[in-house]
Amino acid sequence: MIERRDFLKGCLACGVTAATVSVAGGKAMAAGSFEGYPDAMGVLVDLTRCVGCRSCEAACNAEQKLPEPDLPFDDTSVFKDKRRTTEKAYTVVNEYKVADKETLYRKMQCNHCTEPACLSSCFVNAYTKTKEGAVIYNAKVCVGCRNCMIACPFNIPAYSYSSPLNPLVQKCIFCYDTRLKDGKPPACVDICPQQVMTFGRRADLIKLGHDRIQANPGKYVDKLYGEKAVGGTSWMYLSSVDFDKVGFDGHIQNEPIISNVKDFLGFVPMVLSIWPALFTGVHLLATKNKDGHHDHEEGDHQ
Template sequence: MKRRDFLKGCLIGGAAASLGAPSKSWAVGSFEGYPDAMGVLVDTTRCIGCRSCEAACNKEQKLPEPDVPFDDTSVFKEKRRTTEKAYTVVNRYEANDGQKPPYRKMQCMHCNEPGCLTSCFVNAYTKTKEGAVIYNGNVCVGCKTCMVACPFNIPAYSYSSAFDPLVKKCIFCYHTRLKFGKPPACVEICPQEALTFGLRSDLIKLGHERIRQTPDRYVDHIYGEKEMGGTSWLYLSRVPADQIGLDTTIGNEPVISNVKDFLGMVPMVLTIWPALFSGIHLLATRNKDHGDDHHNHSEQEGDKK
C-alpha cells in the first residue's frame, strides 16, 4: 500500500509539474526590443501645453466628450493621470529656476518588455513588432494586475461599466495608423513639433544629437532609453526627469526581472517536493504496521501516546 501511495504521490506531483513547468521557459532574460520598433521622442522643452494632442487622441480613439474642453487651461491646476476617457494627458510642472513652467505629455510608454504584458494571465497584451503594446479586450478577465504591474501608472479601467469593463490605455493608434506606417494622431497634430515619430533606434540617436548640439537646453539624459528595460516613448527635458513627474527610482530592469526569482523557483518545487515529502513520509512511518493509517481511529492515538 505504501508503494502505491508513493507512486500516486509522484503521479499527482508530476501532473502538477506539467501545469507549472512552462513558467520558467517564458521568463527569459533581457529583451532589447524589436529592431524595427517605432517610437516617439517627446521634447518637453518644446511643449507649450496647448492640449491639442489630447484632443486629437480623443477624436482618433473615439473617446467620450471630455468633462473640460480641450482649450481650457484650468486643468493644469492639478496633476491629472490617464483615465478611461483620456489616453493621454498633459500636465504642467513647477519650474524651480524662474523659467517657463515645463509641460509633459503622458501616455503609455510602450515598454520593450511591458509589465502589463508579463503580468497578464490571459495574454491580453501584445508587443507588436512596430513597437506598440496593444490590448485584446475579448479575453480580459478584469483582474487588473496589469494596472498594478505598470510602473508608469498608465492603464485605466472602466469601473463604471457593469457588463463590459475593460482596460483603457494608449495603443499607439496601432489599428488605425501605426500598422500602416503612419504616426499616431497626437504626433501628427502637435503644432510645436515637440513629438517626433520614427524608428526607436534613430530617435535615441536624434535625442543625443540634440543634447550634444544644445547642451544648455537639456539634461543629459533620455528618459526611456534604459528605464524599465527601455520604452518606445522617449523624453527629453530641461529639468531632471523627476521634476516633470517621471519616476526616476524605477531602475533599468524590466518588471519581469523582479518576478524571475519566483518563477525560476517553480519548477524546482514541482520537481523536488513530491520526492522529498514522499521520502519524509516513508521515514516518518517506517515503523508502523499500517502504511495507510486511517485517521479518526482513536486507537492509533492511544498507540502514539
C-alpha cells in the same frame, strides 16, 4: 503497501503539473534577454518645446472616439491638478512650475515598453507587443483582475469601472489599428503644432536624442528618459530639468519588471519536481517501523 501506492500516485500528479508549469518557467527565462523588435517605432518627446496647448489630447480623443471631456480641450484650468490617464483620456498634459517663471509641460500616455510589465503580469495574455512597437490589448479575454494596473511602472492603464457588463482596461495603443500598422504616426504626434514629438524607428530616435543633447550644450539634462528605464520604452523624453521635477520616476529600475519575478518563477518547477519525493521520503522516515505507528487502517475509529 499503501505508502508506495500513494507515492506513485503523488509522483504522477505532480509530474503532470510540473510539466505544465515548466513551460511557464522557460518562457519567462527567454523573455528576460529580449532587446526589442528591430524595426519597432517610437516617439521622442522634447519637453522644452511643449507649450501646453492640449491639442494632442483633443486629437487622441477624436481618433480613439472617446467620450466628450467635462471641460473643453482649450480650457487651461485643468492644469490646477496633476491629472492621470483615465478610460476617457488616453493622454493628458500636466503643467510643472520648475523654476521662477519657468513652466514645463509633460504629456503622458502609454510608453509602450519593450518588455511591458502589463504584458508579463497578465494571466490571460491579453497584451501583445507588436513588431511595430505598440503594446495592444485584447478586450475579449480580459478577466478584469487589474494586475496590469498594479504592475505598470508609469500608472497608465485605466479601467472602465463604471461598466457593469463589459468593463475593460483602457490605455493608449499607439493608434495601432488606425495608423501605426500602416506606418503612420499616431494622431497626437501628427497634430502637434510645436513639433514636440518626433516619430521614427526607436533605434534612430535614441541616436537623435543624444545628438540633440550634444548639439545644445546646457539645454538638456544628459539623459534620454526611456532609453533604459524598465528595459526601454518606445516613447522617450528629453527635458531641461531633472526628470523627477516633471512627474517622472527618476529612480526607476533599468531592468524590465519581469526580472523581479524571474527568480520566483524559476523556483516553481523545482518545487514541483523536488517536493513530492522529499516529503514522501520524510513520511517514510518519520513513520515507518516506529513503535505505536499504525497504517491508516480502514476502520480507524479506535
